Amino acid sequence: MGRHQNAGARTGSVLRARLALLALLCSILVPLLVAGLRSVLWALVGIAGLALASVGVWWTLAHTGVLRVLGLVLSVLAPLTVLSLYSASGMLGPALLSLALWVLAVASARTAMAPPRAVAERAEAPHDPWIVMNPRSGGGKVERFGLVAKARAAGARVVLLDGHQDVVALARQAVAEGADLLAVAGGDGTQALVAEVAARHDVPFVVIPAGTRNHFALDLGLDRDDPAAALEALTDGLELRVDLGFAADRVFVNNASFGTYASVVADPAYRDAKLHTTLRSLPGLLTGEDAPGLRIRAGPTRVGALQALLVSNNPYLRAVDSARPGRRERLDSGQLGVLGVRVSNTAQAARLVRGARSGAVMRLRADEVVVDADTADIAVGIDGEHVVLPTPVVCRTAPGALRVHVPRHRPGKPLTGAPADWPRVARLARGRLFTHQHGPTPTEPDPGA
Known part of the structure; x- marks a missing residue:
């Protein structure tokens, strides 16, 4: 029975990998068939809109006064302008279809590469x-x-x-x-x-x-x-x-946050006025003298000048995921998830559209992470509770x-969301990959950033 179940699971993974590659190919072909080489120009327009929206969000969070108002306007107008241009040129439908196919491709790739789960x-x-x-x-x-x-x-x-x-x-x-x-x-x-x-x-x-x-x-x-x-x-x-x-020595079931978020939570006014307190505090925490400047060490990896850091009990699928915000694929991987942010100027904010390649967002997995700062102690948000710990802070996992x-009967469905590793998806689609390994090795950058 077990052998047949394994064979069935393997076949399902191969089919999902093939569906992922087909959907990915179609997401590229749709705009090419509609607009030809002009589709490259429209892709650049979309990327520019996202970059301008990122700059707008940065101005909104990191500044006050006129720049904050301009940032709010820019973060709204940039995507609306791109959508208007797409609509006027007849590209809105193909663009939405291409986006839907890309989402299908990524979802199928994740489920195809998902690791086997422990049996309860x-x-x-x-x-x-x-x-x-x-x-x-x-x-x-x-x-x-x-x-x-x-x-x-x-x-x-x-x-x-x-x-x-x-x-x-x-x-x-x-x-x-x-x-x-x-x-x-x-x-x-x-x-x-x-x-x-x-x-x-x-x-x-x-x-x-x-x-x-x-x-x-x-x-x-x-x-x-x-x-x-x-x-x-x-x-x-x-x-x-x-x-x-x-x-x-403090345990957490979800995460420990360092830097901007932990400092905002430490403000006594945060409990009663979360949004107001956050908008009032962030400019100083992101660009002022209060900016934390965190450093981490995870195995051979060394990263400094981080403004925000999240160390989680098992990695989150995404920092922001509209379908499953703040979700973890599993709770038994035996690894910590590490998400760091370093954005100090407008140019870095614009490069956020490049994801992990922007240099502004760092994702990795590790068994142990050492967090340090230029102060003797540091504010930490542990599962939403504010504490102060002496530096350096050693974060570890207890598998x-x-x-x-x-x-026995739970409504929640387990997630299947391993980051899409397209070379491995291609090998699986050809039937050449039958063993699933979960994510990158410890301290290796996570391709799903």
């Missing part, structure tokens, strides 16, 4: 589960979904936080008293604190998405609109082994450290 095992039902709940998380989801009563009906001990308890101490005490499963109904910051205790004592962990965003729950495939559904993991669950990330129990 049936979880043994706990005898003494313990759940800590934050009644303030997510605007009161604990009360709104009746989580306390439902958890106690499932045989769990429930502790409600009042804002003054030490969550880590409570979790340790629960394990000392015989708890054989720990769970959290709250945000990702609280999830991370209890997850570390669960990993240290090799106790299963359950995520109940009662926070505002719950990115960890999203990547586990849980239903964030129905937190109570996660309680099914107590009686009919599967066990997954996932990684944990560490920044110094398979956490046993997570999830419901």
